[in-house]
Amino acid sequence: MLRIISISIFTIFGLGCTLTVKPDFQSELPQDRLAAIAQARRTADPSAVGPLIELLSSDDPLIRAASIDTLHELTHESFGYTPGDPRMERQQAASRWAQWYMQRGKTIDSEAGDEQQ
Secondary structure: OOOOOOEEEEOOOOOEEEEEEOOOOOOHHHHHHHHHEEEEEHHHOOHHHHHHHHHHOOOOOHHHHHHHHHHHHHHHOOOOOOOOOOHHHHHHHHHHHHHHHHOOEEEEOOOOOOEEE
């Protein structure tokens, strides 16, 4: 079930606007991806492991940090992934995550973000 969370933000002019945050791992909006990560952690959703592994390759360091933190919480694994490491080291650790995931009979569809068994 997808929940939509509304957050009120006040501009510097004192006018209010509403920012709608929709948990979505594939969204281009970082707040939507962060909401999806938070939801996965809160609900301990094992189906989120694949999308979280994909997010380890994000250019956004906050997305990477939240993703690895949630993956560790869900799986108790880290595979040496550190969100602040150089890109090459992150890619190697993300590959270890993907390999671990595939050894469990799961595949990651990067285009659709869908898991398959």
